[in-house]
Amino acid sequence: MISLSPAAPRIAKLTALSVGVAFLATACGGTSTPSSTETTTAPPGAISCPAGSGAGASTSAPAAPSGTVPPSTTTTDTPLKLGSLLPTTGNLAYLGPPEIAGVNLGVQEVNEAGGVLGKPVEVIHRDSGDTKTDIATQSTTALLGQGVSAIIGAASSSVSKTVINQITGAGVLHFSPANTSPDFTTWDDKGLYWRTAPSDVLQGKVLGNYMVSCGAQTLGMMVLNDAYGTGLQKNVKEAFEAAGGKVVAEQLYNTGDSQFSSQVDAIVAAKPDAIALITFDEAKSIIPLFTGKGIKATQLFMVDGNLFDYSKDLAPGTLKGAQGTQPGTFAKEDFKKELLALDPALVSYNYAGESYDAVNLISLAAEAAESTNGADIAAKLKEVSEGGEKCNNYASCVTLLRDGKDIDYDGQSGPITFSDAGDPTEAYIGIYEYDDTNKPQPVKEEFGQL
Incomplete structure (x- = not known):
């Protein structure tokens, strides 16, 4: 995989601005931060992140003790x-x-x-x-x-x-x-x-920073116009911009909508490096519109509202390389x-x-x-x-x-x-990447505190 980190200052800025989020050593983009003499630039549509970079730290707690659970010394007239x-x-x-x-x-x-x-x-x-x-x-x-x-x-x-x-x-x-x-x-x-x-403050911080670490400098956002969608949109945008990126397009749609062409066209016209899909199952209709306009799967970033198996909904390979975040451990x-x-x-x-x-x-x-x-x-x-x-x-x-x-x-x-x-x-936020059957596979976990 080619590392597409725009420059060392961007990574430094990312680290400084992701207080409370412990990113794993295998940062998106692969190996070490480029030196000040390196000038690797990510052309639009060429975002690249390492596949299969390994799961995060274990969160296993001690196993249950052996033996019989002692009976309760208190009873209740009203069962739970x-x-x-x-x-x-x-x-x-x-x-x-x-x-x-x-x-x-x-x-x-x-x-x-x-x-x-x-x-x-x-x-x-x-x-x-x-x-x-x-x-x-x-x-x-x-x-x-x-x-x-x-x-x-x-x-x-x-x-x-x-x-x-x-x-x-x-x-x-x-x-x-x-x-x-x-x-x-x-x-x-x-x-x-x-x-x-966890609150979307945490997922938004992780996703916004992660897209920058993948080399994205500009971002388009397709957003469900409800409490979930606009709340996550706000936090992703804040994190992305704080890490040095620029949001170039934001398009909303409403629950129950079935036509998304105008929003997709507006986002594609802005030529973003990455596109955050903050949706529910409407993604099944939205994704083909983007790929049909030449957007690469590697430019697409999903969230917990739509990070699921599309193997029966989309042609094989449609989402290969797309990524997404999901609160919780694997x-x-x-x-x-x-x-x-x-x-x-x-x-x-x-x-x-x-x-x-x-x-x-x-x-x-x-x-x-x-x-x-x-x-x-x-x-x-x-x-x-x-x-x-x-x-x-x-x-x-x-x-x-x-x-x-x-x-x-x-x-x-x-x-x-x-x-x-x-x-x-x-909480942990899981990072997933889609395989060639359009199923999300675990890559790594980010730990964050609020």
Whole structure:
């Protein structure tokens, strides 16, 4: 692979401006930073990054202790009942299966370890739909009517915004495995909104800096006009420009749109080195428009909203060399096998780890609070995420709790330490590259703190 780093000062600027993001030694572009005498210049469309440069640092926590989990010394008259508000219809329906499988695996393991406060956990699944429908409100009403203590979802930040006040206003814990909008950090949620997905501030910082490290000097952006899209757009743009790049085109579209030619033409006309596609599954229609205009796959950078398998949607090789970012660590093989045992039809694992971790954290916080009340659980979530003995699943963690010890849960999505606002303060962002079958393959992980 040819290294396309424009000049040493650009790399120095990137390093200085990516405070809190620990880039791996194998920076995009390959080997060492060019010397001051080197003048390698990246022509438009020729972005090159190393394929298969290796995964990032391991985030494995200690294994669960052997032996029987000690019984709870506290019982509850009200068993922990969880609701899930995850998409089975709408433009994020492809995210529903791995998230639902993650929830189900978490509940299964909690119950195999004896449940919460001596009672098995129950989960009720409901569809969140998307913002074109009122499904989320109807599902939330149904879940609240069934007495859930916590609702896990939605996947979409925009959908969560339509129900967060309804959920938290009822005194129920609202816990999303996939919301990334920075708006939730300051939401008046009575301390009841939490998430295992990091804010777009982190993904935006990583992606913006990464594209510069790949040699991009100019950027075009295709953006879904909703809380997720415009929030991530803002943070990618800030990082890209702070690292010395220039955004030359920004085009928006709305949920439900099916025609994207005018936006694509405007971006192509600006001749950007790189194009960030901040979309949901509309990417299936948008990508062929770009490649049909001569845009190379290596110029395309995806995000978590569209980083999935296109092997059945696009001609082989269409996306070979395209890259993208996804919050969370790479799914481990044993975790994948456990998810597939519950849902053999799974084709992706996006946010499965975050969903699994949500169940474990809620269950452990309920144990720590000795209560299944939503507000009581929320009050203990930060405590079980930091400062104690490391553990990585319900059985090992609840064993420590019942032995009177403090715990620090780190899960399948990586290290988790909550802020007072309910946000993860540290996370991994995975970098992926598409192979010639249009499937994303893990390349490396970037660790960041907020």
